[in-house]
Amino acid sequence: MSYVPDIHWGVMVIVLPLAGAVCCFLWPRRAVPLGLVTALGIVACVAGLGWQVVEQGAQRYAVGGWGAPLGIDLYADGLSLLMLMVAAVAGLGISVYSCGYFHRPDAKRDKAKHFWPLWMFLWAALNALFLSADIFNLYVTLELLGLAAVALVALAGGADALTGAMRYLLVSLLGSLFYLLGVALLYHGFGSVDITLLAERVEPSPVVWAAMGLMVTGLLLKTALFPLHFWLPSAHASAPAPVSALLSALVVKASFYILLRLWLEIFPFANAALAQLLGLLGAAAVLWGGFQALFQARLKMLIAYSTVAQLGYLFLAFPLANVIGWTGALYMLLSHAVAKTAMFMAAGNILYFGGHDRIVDLDRVVQRLPLTITAFALAGVSIMGLPPSGGFIAKWLLLEAAIRAAQWWWGGILILGGLLSAAWVFKVVGYAFTQSEVPHETRTVPASMEWTALVMAVVAILLGLFAPWPLALLEIGSPFGRENAG
């Protein structure tokens, strides 16, 4: 028997942030308590859904009671649940951090007023996306997600942020339209937009290849896989710190999630050459992103390039195509989300503290912001993939998968990528100890901002110690079960 009442948790997970967004918009003066209560509510609902999925297995929910193909289905298995949990953990952290960030003594009230409803909409879009089992509904959630993300980037104001946001908007729309064209082709060809029904009906034909090409391209553009990453660094680096965190941690992962679902369910016949191409692009992203990060002069830009590199690891699982590989990629996604949130928060603290984020001018941050730099270093441990962090487990799984698939050379990429990350982490930490030539004026960073960064970084490390639990979750409903190797 379950101890948790049989509420439609999946629906609540979507409706609650929507209601929160509307309330934050209606009563901007009470946006902070409303937003925090909503955030806690979402975490509780995700936990409720988690219970339900663990106790009863994968859940399917027909919205409106019609069921596919006429209506829209929601579907929650271990994979969706893990994504929802990543969003809940990072989202709660970002909500707490934002209270400090947008309500500092010198911050403009205006920004906070707009941040909360946009952020709640973005969270609703993420949750709806992770639960959707319908490719057209996924398009609608992608639109919701993209618009909210662009508006949040533009919130920083200034020429850099507006240019970054504009470019992001155009790229995001182009990606969505590519995806939508693919949806239209699939619907015309097979008479359904439900993923499960399509999986039964789709067989290789020119239409399917065209749809696959369009959808994969659109989603890769949104996921910023090398060489389609050109828009990411400027958008992620110029946004306000909590927004950079949620873009790198969650938004780019959402389109990756759709790509993964489509790849596993609708296009399982995709040929090995295409999978190898994705793997190669992933490897190129790891190396290119790592090198670019090493040569950046500004901390936030460096972290943004590291996101480009880390996204590359996710694509190494495609050529391996075994269960361990997919699990490793998902674990990479999870630990990167948490570690990158911590890292952008730490960068936000440093930026606020000294009024700049030039790496050479870090000026003994270690002594003055010990918690922040600890958070940065701990998050760096996970990004490098050193034990006992979550990043280590992910790389270990990917390495094992590479050996099982007899494609050991991907292991070399893992090691090179780790070395590059180590190089830039040590560079930043090194400058954090040195005294700069010119003294800078400094401001006090609110304690809540420092502690949230540290807590997120500790979670990233703990992910390495408590790995079996999330890994067990991933097996519910066997989202990767179609693969026979492994």
Place this chain on the structure above:
Amino acid sequence: MKKTRKPKSITENGKKPAQFRLLPAVLLSALAVGLGYAVLSLPSQASGLSEPVAANLESSGVSNPVTAVLLNFRGYDTLLELGVLLLALLGVWSLGAAPKRRESSPGLVLEMLSRLLVPLLILVAGYLLWIGVHAPGGAFQAGSVLATAGVLSLLTGWRLDTRFSGLPLRITLVAGLGVFVVVGIVLIPMGGRLLAYPPSFAGALILLIEAAATLSIGITLAALFLGGRPETGGHS
């Protein structure tokens, strides 16, 4: 901000050698040919969903299949779309306040015409909303017609009184999404699922949602035309 950047990007593009401009053209042509081939290979008879829609039209509460799909069978998509519309306005508002109004006379033609047209447009919007139950029409069409009434009024220099541009305006903007979500949720404890209308009330509930959505869509589109946050009176 935008005006100063635009010419710059044009000159940047202008500096590129011709072969770089040729490359996108070649790629796009290849894409067009590939897509054309795929579309030609599609079956001419689409195995769409019109049959199940027709079979369930009876219990949807409306007799226009488009309205049935939008508000009942795939009502969840429409709910999220209303969110997209609201979000677009939020995004525009977060960028800054509306440009200051210039005091200028709208001209005799515009003034006379708008006096005639605005009431007529509101009437047409109401008609489109009502007719949507059994003929082409519905909330999105009615909302856009309502928005043209708003845009015409804005062009003649009319602005919403600052007393109403705070909370009252925001309430009308969220009405569509709000009513949709509340109706959807209220149906759950009544023995159903999210947005599962009982067939006996389905027609009335759909009309209620559509009425609220029409209002919100119309006001949102007109507010987007304004291009920024409206001035609010004293407290917001």
